[in-house]
């Protein structure tokens with residue numbers, strides 16, 4: 456298995472969408488990055504990732520106006536991530552996707568400047584060092600986010616339960632109960648191969664508290680599943696309230 460680190464070129468330009476008083480941008484470790492494969496360095500010290508997810512911690516799905524999120528109970532170490540580049544134990548709090556608009560390319564990270572149609576982010580916070588996500592998000596080594604690229608191809612059975620829930624959260628702000636979903640089913644079969652680097656949240660507060668772990672292997676979803684995702688609106692009923 457190969458593991459690679461410090462592979463990327465940081466995004467030095469500030470996205471105009473995020474300029475504002477609550478945002479602390481302008482650091483030199485802003486995400487997302489372009490992963491430049493030939494500049495990535497193999498590190499034999501990096502270990503395999505250990506995910507231990509309990510589907511019973513799955514609670515709800517909601518449309519926050521940027522993305523749709525599936526949220527997990529993170530009051531105890533029940534769904535956790537360890538190993539890989541991490542020294543501590545991290546708790547899963549949510550996962551979400553970044554998609555383009557219809558027929559567009561929507562991944563945040565790029566691979567040798569290539570975009571993918573979508574990208575999954577599984578967000579975890581350091582429960583060895585911090586007691587709440589809100590605390591960890593502001594601190595060094597606070598978060599660990601797994602990124603997975605999505606391509607259009609074969610139907611993804613695991614994703615279908617999520618797709619079936621999307622009509623209930625079609626508009627910004629809607630939240631519904633969503634339970635017993637195992638996020639491990641969205642990971643590629645090989646999680647030993649990944650790129651890792653120290654970066655930031657890609658949305659406000661853009662804090663540089665994230666150890667990114669981007670999977671080398673992508674997952675596939677069908678065209679029909681993607682079409683359902685494009686029906687999710689990032690504005691409220693009636694009037695546009697997006698960014």
Ligand code: 1SD
Pocket residue numbers: 521522551576578600655656657658
């Ligand atoms: O974009 C997400 C944002 O929606 C929120 O989930 C945040 C964590 O609270 O994480 C960012 S990201 O950096 O994982 N894209």
Ligand code: ZN
Pocket residue numbers: 551552553576657
């Ligand atoms: Zn994200």
